[in-house]
Amino acid sequence: MGWRVEGLVVVDKPGGMTSHDVVARMRRLAKTRRVGHGGTLDPMATGVLVIGVGRGTKLLTYVTGATKSYDGTIRLGQATVTDDREGDVTATVPAGHVTDEEIRAALATFEGEIDQVPSSVSAIKVNGERAYKKVRDGEEVTLAARRITISRLAVHEIRRSGEDGDVIDVDVSVSCSSGTYIRAIARDLGTRLGVGGHLTALRRTEVGGFPLAEALTLEQLEERSPDVVSLPMPEAARRCFPVREATAEEARTLSHGGPLERAGIDGPYAVISAEGALLAIVSERDGKARPEIVLAPA
Numbered sequence: 001m002g003w004r005v006e007g008l009v010v011v012d013k014p015g016g017m018t019s020h021d022v023v024a025r026m027r028r029l030a031k032t033r034r035v036g037h038g039g040t041l042d043p044m045a046t047g048v049l050v051i052g053v054g055r056g057t058k059l060l061t062y063v064t065g066a067t068k069s070y071d072g073t074i075r076l077g078q079a080t081v082t083d084d085r086e087g088d089v090t091a092t093v094p095a096g097h098v099t100d101e102e103i104r105a106a107l108a109t110f111e112g113e114i115d116q117v118p119s120s121v122s123a124i125k126v127n128g129e130r131a132y133k134k135v136r137d138g139e140e141v142t143l144a145a146r147r148i149t150i151s152r153l154a155v156h157e158i159r160r161s162g163e164d165g166d167v168i169d170v171d172v173s174v175s176c177s178s179g180t181y182i183r184a185i186a187r188d189l190g191t192r193l194g195v196g197g198h199l200t201a202l203r204r205t206e207v208g209g210f211p212l213a214e215a216l217t218l219e220q221l222e223e224r225s226p227d228v229v230s231l232p233m234p235e236a237a238r239r240c241f242p243v244r245e246a247t248a249e250e251a252r253t254l255s256h257g258g259p260l261e262r263a264g265i266d267g268p269y270a271v272i273s274a275e276g277a278l279l280a281i282v283s284e285r286d287g288k289a290r291p292e293i294v295l296a297p298a
Contacts, residue, residue: 006054007229008063008236012215013041013049013204025218026051029225038063039178039207044086047204048212053229058293062240062268062281066208067151069175072199074186076103076168079196083119083183087198094166095195100158103170106192110185111153115145119183149177150185169200209239233278233295237270244289246271246279254280255296259288268292 013022019040027035030053038050038060047070052060077095080087118124120141152175159169170189174182183199190197205212214230221228231239242265250260251273260271260282267283279296282289 005227005229005232007052007056007232008059008210008239009051009053009221009228009230010210010215011049011051011221012212012217013046014218015046016043018043019049022049022218023051026053026221026228029218029221030228031226036060038066039068041204042084042086042183042202044084044199045202045204047202048207048210048215049204050207050210055233055295056229056231056236058295059233059236059240059281063208063210065178066240067175067177067206068180068204068208069152069173069206070182071171071173071201071203071205072182072186073201074170074172074189074197075200076170076190076193076195076197077162077166078198079187079190080198082198083181083187084199084202091196093195094164095168095193096160096164096166098168098193098195102193103158103168103189104155106189107153107155107170107172109192110188111150113147113149116148116181116184116188117145118143118179118181119187122181146179148180150180151175151177153185173205175206234270234272234276237272237278237281240270241281242266242269244269244271244282246273248274251279251296254282254291254294257291257294259290262287262289 011022019037023035023037027033034054034057036052036057041049050063077093078089079091080089124143126141154173156171161167182202186197186199244263244265254271262284268281271279271282273279280291281293282291
């Protein structure tokens with residue numbers, strides 16, 4: 001592909017853009033239509049958005065399901081229609097009587113495996129239409145709860161403002177499974193404390209093994225265009241999966257979609273040629289290592 005290197009890019013998404021806006025910009029910068037993202041961020045949110053370019057888009061399925069980490073601020077004392085600061089305030093309840101200990105104790109109950117009802121203003125489809133569109137059209141939307149895991153929920157600072165400290169801002173860090181809504185944690189914390197809550201700031205700090213420290217801004221990527229890929233295919237695969245090296249014969253088999261002998265590696269895992277090219281993502285089942293995705297040049 002010459003300069004059109006394929007692989008992944010870790011982007012530091014700015015506020016005010018949708019994830020699709022970032023994909024559209026990256027198509028222009030990478031000079032290819034074949035661009036996708038590995039996990040939506042709300043327009044308000046900033047931080048890690050993993051972008052796939054070329055065949056790198058085939059790795060995004062695995063990125064989307066990875067554990068994610070966030071820094072956020074929850075405001076207690078106000079509920080909004082969107083569960084974040086972008087929506088109209090639906091209720092205001094003075095929160096000055098809620099103690100720091102009560103806030104910490106309530107947040108601790110969210111850790112572990114829980115059932116979470118996603119925000120009604122989300123991208124989840126209901127009868128083929130995005131939930132947020134139904135809400136904007138004035139419909140009542142209640143989504144089914146889904147099982148999620150919150151592996152870490154740390155409280156950093158609790159700040160009080162307004163008359164009698166009636167508005168409380170809580171700075172938190174969250175590590176969680178894919179499909180977790182941080183807005184829903186803010187909403188549910190407010191409900192549990194009886195004062196309403198919403199999210200005022202959110203920054204994604206990690207997706208799988210891709211930390212914010214290596215994310216590039218759109219301005220930085222603009223300067224590098226069209227050479228925007230920071231993790232070419234083999235390196236991207238090494239970051240996402242265990243790796244197995246293939247012989248020349250195994251590489252030929254894989255390039256035609258054939259299975260390999262098992263190697264006893266918990267999958268899925270990447271198979272890389274002796275020359276360092278990414279050949280396939282495989283998983284071991286029915287006594288063989290079978291390709292889930294073939295990436296070897298035909």
